[in-house]
Structures are given as structure tokens and as C-alpha cells.
Amino acid sequence: MLQVPGNFKAGYVALVGRPNVGKSTLLNALLGTKIAITSPKPQTTRHKILGVLTGDDYQMVFLDTPGLIKPQYELQSVMVKAAKTAIADADVVTLMVEAGESPNHMDLEILEQLKPFNKPILLVINKIDLIYKDVLLPLIDSYSKAHTFLDILPISALEADGLSELKQAIRDALPVHPPYYPEDYLTEHSERFFVSEIIREKIFYLYGEEIPYSTTVEIAEFKEKSGRKDYIHAIIYVEKDSQRAILIGKKGQALKRVGSLAREEIEQFLGRPVYLDLWVKVREKWRRKPLAVKQFGYSTNLPK
Numbered sequence: 001m002l003q004v005p006g007n008f009k010a011g012y013v014a015l016v017g018r019p020n021v022g023k024s025t026l027l028n029a030l031l032g033t034k035i036a037i038t039s040p041k042p043q044t045t046r047h048k049i050l051g052v053l054t055g056d057d058y059q060m061v062f063l064d065t066p067g068l069i070k071p072q073y074e075l076q077s078v079m080v081k082a083a084k085t086a087i088a089d090a091d092v093v094t095l096m097v098e099a100g101e102s103p104n105h106m107d108l109e110i111l112e113q114l115k116p117f118n119k120p121i122l123l124v125i126n127k128i129d130l131i132y133k134d135v136l137l138p139l140i141d142s143y144s145k146a147h148t149f150l151d152i153l154p155i156s157a158l159e160a161d162g163l164s165e166l167k168q169a170i171r172d173a174l175p176v177h178p179p180y181y182p183e184d185y186l187t188e189h190s191e192r193f194f195v196s197e198i199i200r201e202k203i204f205y206l207y208g209e210e211i212p213y214s215t216t217v218e219i220a221e222f223k224e225k226s227g228r229k230d231y232i233h234a235i236i237y238v239e240k241d242s243q244r245a246i247l248i249g250k251k252g253q254a255l256k257r258v259g260s261l262a263r264e265e266i267e268q269f270l271g272r273p274v275y276l277d278l279w280v281k282v283r284e285k286w287r288r289k290p291l292a293v294k295q296f297g298y299s300t301n302l303p304k
Helices: 023-031 074-089 105-117 133-146 163-173 191-206 241-248 250-270 290-295
Strands: 009-016 049-054 058-064 092-098 121-126 151-154 216-223 230-238 274-282
Touching: 009 023, 009 074, 023 049, 023 058, 023 163, 058 163, 074 105, 074 290, 092 105, 092 163, 121 133, 121 163, 133 151, 151 163, 191 216, 191 230, 191 250, 230 241, 230 250, 241 250, 241 274, 250 274
Parallel strands: 009 058, 009 092, 092 121, 121 151, 230 274
Antiparallel strands: 049 058, 216 230
């Protein structure tokens, strides 16, 4: 059992920023294990992803959030609401921006959205491995003029560079409080949730621009079988018949590729063999229909 010292600190940390800036990669790096899916495409994250990091004198409850954007349809509206509820619940906000020669106008717009919440903000400048070092100091200076941050921390989430300094800055910003979760607790999300996310991640990697964004995954059946492979029946929903045909591919070869990659990672995640049965169905314009978005598990609440 964790012995809680008198100076123990605990609190919620919202990871926010524009799409594809590296929030999920950072969460995985901080936790030392993968719980959030990633891809080179923006808007991969659709849910609030909760991850708990516990040390000898701290517990950081991270909330990885969908990118803050101007929503164009119902699903995006729910994603933005999820991000904003995480900000409202947070003890400290970590605003992640991408290293460059000057502040990105989208990052500055997000900063303006954060100000009414009146939360302490740590600015994290990610992907410093991709820039020349002589542009970093002017970039830090530009951001420091835009807002008084608790601290500005250059990091590379992909290379795990600067994470020790970031964790120390987060701990310093948290209130003195007993832990919210047991010391070995990692996340609130279920195995079914992670399985569906792994399948969706493989679709983001394997298909072009339209297919991943029109897709959602539902776990229709998940049976653990003693002495045999677990049986997982997953339904991939798309919005059009043409998308269904592309997702399945000629003689089902494209879908088999999704299944093969997903099954391999699911088995690693679960630590046991599985039989993954993938089906593809059409649900027209599901992203634009509030009821369908809710039925598929997208909400401002943490998915179970």
C-alpha cells in the first residue's frame, strides 16, 4: 500500500492543444505504456482518455483530450465539449504546441479559449527534435509575451526528451491532496474500449483521408474462453456503401490487413490469444446525427 507523505500532491491534468500536436504520444510516454492511440493524421483522438501516473509523493491524473477545433458536425461538437469539460475539471492545464519559427495562430486562438477557465497553464513546446535550436529561444519569448504561464517547457514526446522536467513542473503545480486512485491504477477504461480503439487506429494508418474519419468501431461481442482464444466480434461502421467497399477491398484483402494488425496488438495488450471477427456495416451520416453519435459511445463523459 502506498504510504502517503504529508506533502503528497494529487490532481487532474488536462492535455490540450490543436489536433496532431502530440498529446496522445505525450500521455503514452509519461505513463510508460500505450493507452492512447496515435496516428500521423489529425483528430485521431475522439474521447477523453484518462491515465494515472503515481509516484512516491504525487499522483497525476491525466486527461488526454481531442484537439480543439471549430466543429463542423455533431461528432466534432461532442469532441470539443469533451475537451472543454476536461479543462473545467483540471487542476492544471498543459497546453501543447508545436515547435516552429513563430507561434502558430491556431495555438494562440486556443490560448484565448483557455483564459476564461482561469486555470494555471503550463506551456509545452513539442517536437523540438525537428527544429534548429537557435529558433527555440525566440519562440519561447514570443509565447511568454502572449500569456503568463506557470512554466514553458521544450520537449520531444516522441524521443522522451524533457519529460523529467515536465513531470516536476506538473507536480509543483498540483495541490496537496491524497491520491484519487490506488497506486497501481492506470486507467478507467475497459478492455472493450481499448480493443475498439486499436482497430480504429489501424484504419487511420492504412486508409486515406476520407475513410478513417467516417469510421467508428463497436464491439458487439467479447467472450473470454478458458483454454481457447477469446472471441471478439467487432463491427466497423462507415457512412456510405462506397466507403464499405474500399474498407473491405478486393476479395476482402484490405479488411484482412486491418484485422491482422489489430489482432496482433490486441493480443499484446490483453496478454492472451484472440480470434478477431471483423464486419463492416453502413450507418448513413452517423457523424451528423446526435442519437447515433451518442449510441456509438461519444460523449463528454469518460467511456467505460
